[in-house]
Amino acid sequence: MRVSGENLWPGELVTWSAGEVSAHADRLAAVYRAAFAAYGETDDDTAAFRHRSLPTHTGRDDFRCVVALDGDDLVGFGYGYQGAPGQYWTDRVADLAPPAVVRGWLGGHFEVVELAVLPECQGRGLGGALHDALLAGLPHPAALLSTWQYDTPARRLYLRRGWQPLAELPDATLMGTRLPLTGTARPA
Ligand SMILES: CC(C)(COP(=O)(O)OP(=O)(O)OC[C@H]1O[C@@H](n2cnc3c(N)ncnc32)[C@H](O)[C@@H]1OP(=O)(O)O)[C@@H](O)C(=O)NCCC(=O)NCCS
Numbered sequence: 604m605r606v607s608g609e610n611l612w613p614g615e616l617v618t619w620s621a622g623e624v625s626a627h628a629d630r631l632a633a634v635y636r637a638a639f640a641a642y643g644e645t646d647d648d649t650a651a652f653r654h655r656s657l658p659t660h661t662g663r664d665d666f667r668c669v670v671a672l673d674g675d676d677l678v679g680f681g682y683g684y685q686g687a688p689g690q691y692w693t694d695r696v697a698d699l700a701p702p703a704v705v706r707g708w709l710g711g712h713f714e715v716v717e718l719a720v721l722p723e724c725q726g727r728g729l730g731g732a733l734h735d736a737l738l739a740g741l742p743h744p745a746a747l748l749s750t751w752q753y754d755t756p757a758r759r760l761y762l763r764r765g766w767q768p769l770a771e772l773p774d775a776t777l778m779g780t781r782l783p784l785t786g787t788a789r790p791a
Contacts, residue, residue, distance in 0.1 A: 621661035638719035679720035
């Protein structure tokens with residue numbers, strides 16, 4: 604399905620169903636590998652993404668994946684789903700975040716799992732456009748994610764778009780934003 608709406612990147616943003624994601628899992632893994640290489644992610648990490656994370660995540664409630672296409676080339680993607688107890692990430696946050704954060708943010712949340720853009724396509728607003736399309740019109744009260752605890756383009760993107768750091772977990776910052784998004788700051 605073509606995603607309507609403005610973005611600064613001139614290519615095409617498309618929503619892929621769970622079936623389409625499964626069919627194109629190798630292409631998504633290739634983008635993942637290239638995007639995360641700078642962060643020390645290994646071939647084993649890419650294999651885990653391809654063979655464990657994706658097949659598990661596509662089956663979750665409210666799974667949504669938005670991809671960026673440049674002609675036939677897949678150049679970026681973002682995906683998430685509704686987080687729920689019994690899932691690794693939600694349970695980990697419930698265990699490690701302060702009780703007030705857990706009470707105020709967990710439950711019915713949309714979990715942003717991955718956002719990735721090929722290095723050669725970064726810095727042109729594509730990540731921001733994928734982010735906006737991924738969260739547009741969701742019925743969930745809030746979205747949550749975890750990201751690196753140091754300054755990265757991803758962390759800056761989230762802060763620029765109004766995400767709040769909610770808690771420092773042992774190896775990541777938990778961030779949240781209420782939905783629907785308001786006052787999204789687009790890159791200059
Ligand atoms: C995070 C990520 C998806 C962002 O993708 P992107 O396409 O570069 O995102 P944007 O172009 O929207 O924003 C990136 C930068 O480009 C700038 N930018 C965007 N459009 C621009 C334009 N038209 N002119 C100049 N600069 C622009 C933004 O201001 C931003 O600058 P900053 O990082 O200094 O704040 C990408 O860096 C990535 O794949 N990283 C590796 C994977 C990752 O970290 N994923 C998130 C895990 S939590």
